[in-house]
Amino acid sequence: MTTASPPGIDLDSLTPWFSEHVAPVKSLSAQIVGHGRSNLTYRVEAEDGRAWVVRRPPLSHVQKTAHDMAREFRIISALEPTGFPVPKPYALCTDDSVIGAQFYVMEFVDGIIAVDPNEVGAKFDEGDRRKIGEELVDVLVRLHSFHPEEIGLKDFGRPSGYLERQVRRFGEQLETIRYRETKELDDLAKRLQAAIPEERRLGIVHGDYRLDNAILNDEGHMIAVLDWEMCTLGDSLADMGLLQMYWGNPTSSQLNIGATSVMSLPGFPTWEEAAARYEEKSGADLSGLDFYTVLAHFKLGVILENMYKRFLDGGTVGAGFEMIGQQAVVLGKRGLEVADESTIANLRG
Template sequence: MTDLGIPDVDSDALRAWLSDNGISLDDQVTATRIGGGQSNLTYLLADGSGRRYVLRRPPVGHLLASAHDVAREARILSALAPTDVPVPKVYGVCTDEAVAPVPLVVMDFVDGISLEKRENAELLPLPARRNVGTSMMETLAHIHAVDLDATGLTDLASHKPYAQRQLKRWAAQWEHSKTREIPELDSLTRRLAENVPEQHETSLVHGDFHIRNVMVDPQTGDVQAALDWELSTLGDPLADIGSTLAYWPEVGEEIPGRFSAETMEGFPTPADVAADYLRITGRDPEALKYWRTLGLWKVAIIVEGVVRRIQDDPTNRAVVGAPTPELVDRFVDKASKMADEAGLA
């Protein structure tokens, strides 16, 4: 097999592993980096016969503990296969170091469109654009309704209070990956820690549920698959919608260098999305304000981590570009304003 250009992967050994796992590809195989994600690297494997699969591997370079665990992600996807949550089929996890020094996951290519690019978003009729938000919230409600015992996911993570776990994890991530000091972020960490709401339920949470992590039907806008489960855990379901809203920009809040389908004509606003979720689930709108603040704080830390990884190794730069320190500052500022609205002293 011609070298596929996937970092640290022996292409011939990969082809042998694929064959052993029921995936036969002809001699015209190509691997193309897809997705705008700045974390795990995702490749489309395609051959001359039109067969298509997706391969995911951790990013190149130093990895923080517990981050970028593609084998864990594959376990979650496999567990969700018989549920109402739309996910791609997983064919296997390669842990053979003769193929690669890191685990690789191979899964089905989902027939749908990603809304990372303008040309895809423009395919959607106006009613379908509004339906993207509703269908995403229906999907999120299905995720939060997953039976943990039936799916074998009860031991996926701790059942201890989620906010404290998130604060501990992401504060530690910040200390390990920051490129500079941001006093306002440190103040947010304190305010969030001192105002943790009572947790009333524990569910599966996606952890990174936004418009670029779903595949949708180009005619209806219905979600065909929820992708990128590496941050999934067990916790308060309001944390998920809080993160979704943190990623969902208002008109005028577009990130420089990155297309934002959310601000195109016909797509719902953050308020529309929040209203859909609260209507579908009946959960508390006041409690959501805390989780919107934490979501923005967490996104700021995630973006800073991406800045750090790209500084350490430019190979991790996504095809759509790279975030900047100024973007981190924008999320910190927005989180501070949301904390004020939530009454976090």
């Protein structure tokens, strides 16, 4: 922890705002946590050891439809009173003059982020890992069970037309940031546009639901779901398509992103078991999930293209960006493999 201001945060300006809106503090120190690959996350600590988290947008290449701090703050503010596992929200700042961008403050939740297979393998036995995988599914079922209007989120998004908008919006983003040939992602965009299904389960969509976007306690229970920046209202099966992409399978380790290698450890349920559990507990029909899984590959590929462009332009904070460009290519290729094997004719091209 340092008293010098890390990139993207001005502690001299933040401290008086913090004392007025969050808690009385004499001084603050901060460090970047996570990879800083999208919204920037800081652990902020007072002189007496009290800690919070500050979230703000990236330093550059901010898409106009992304990185909305007010939306993140609103969703966790709506979910926290229900007992759903999210950090407690404290304050939102919409004044760019404080640290150079809008930001919000939430609880610092101390626990385990299951991204290192060696750590997870040493900490949790096979029985524990199975329970972690099952709880990952169960918490998603609970999220999808909420009626948005009952928790103040009726106007949080436009559920109808979600899939068409996602395909179009990410295709437009790919064109906006285009700096090299992306034939695999371009092909996926065309196939997805031709295969958009009728939406079946309208509700809350997390948008990036996976094991390493959760914090576990020492017993392996999920105590906080993180990274709500892509949350909206839409077809909630999109979360299952993305979860399938990340789940441990023979090809997912090629992605080298998220908790794919962790989910391949012995003990975790197979994807087939996870999907069956979701169907049983939610009552959902997962036939036709291929579309949502291909969509997940396409969206993440575009996101990584944007991150890599930001890295090339010097607008990233932290390490690990050098391989992101190649990961975007792998995602495009893997998405095409899923599409080619699909029972959905228009996905096969």
